[in-house]
Amino acid sequence: MTEIGPAARDSPFHPSQAASPTTSLVLASTPSSVVTMPGTTLPSIPHYVPAPPTAESLEWADLPIIDISQAATPEGRAELAPRVRDAMRTQGFLYVVNHGYDQAKNERIFDIADLPFAHVPEDEKKLFAGNIKQTGSYRGYKLRRYWHIENGVHDQLEHYNLHRAITGDQKHPKALQPVLPEIRAFAEHNHFNVLHPLLRLLARGMELPEETFVNIHGFDAKGETYVRFMKYYPRSEEEESKTKNVWLKGHTDFGTITILWSQPVSALQILSPDGKWRWIKHIPNALVVNAGDAMEFLSGGFYKATIHRVVQPPADQRGYTRVGAFYFAMTDDDVKLVPFAESPVFERVDIVRKCDDADAPTMEQWRRGRTSAYGQSELKRKDEVVEEEVINGVVVKHYN
């Protein structure tokens, strides 16, 4: 395994990253599932009808909205960089809008996202279930009840995770075959039109060369950056009460950047700097973006991996399923997760390390450790709210 230290990470742009993204299809605005563009008809698939947005006024997190189309010009980047920096230093979350998909294309993604759950027979799902604990990789299905939440209650959510290459060595269920090219285009859209522009802004925020983080997030490099579709199912009263309405415990994501495609069922909450849980409000066709552990390591604590959790939705949205679409970004596998200590910001703020640089895990070690342990290992109760586990010598906290 090659260890990539800070010097090597400044190496020239990897050729794979210069590849231009697949041209996005511009789709006519139509609510039906058959979406056409001149000369092309996309495969017909069932339409997923999501719950209407909640009418309740919840305590919403106040997050900045970043118009990513502005990142196309140097002036735009200069304006966005401090806003992205401040959001990732304080809340660890922000919204991205104007990323290039229109509403029809967005709906199509959610129709596709429901296919692996509603349109793949249970027997076939089992054939594609990931061996998560053993392999430390999320590829394939995470079926329901795989994780322990609290008091003997298991989760009621399914994942289907696809390595971003989509048609690489990972095989997919029959129902997904016709839409694999669209999922691949979706992966490239997230990678090149959202992730890379954000990484450039984050590098700028640390006064590092703009390509610093882009260079270690190659689309074609060895690494597990993946697309996830996810479906939550309503739970029983008993499950709700035994878990105090927590569907997915408070956690940080282990990668660098998570891109969550905003959907109408309110359930995601973030732990605000003042220690209060606040709800993430749905913004149509927006992306909710957060930093994970790997970004916190690489930035020496400059950017925060914010704790978030999923809870029972407000009363007017109970009884609905909740389908999600995500892009979980990580660095290339061989990157050692040590801070870019050469950043001039460390002349003004303290660098924070979770362990000595010599002991720091690579991205591959960190993702395997966190993936295998999640929802499986015995957590050590620290106090009423916090439980701890140790991964690769680093303490990971779970919040109730």
Ligand SMILES: O=C(O)CCC(=O)C(=O)O
């Ligand atoms: O479903 C959500 O809104 C968030 C899920 C999440 O935090 C995760 O899968 O890491």
Ligand SMILES: [Fe+2]
């Ligand atoms: Fe998460």
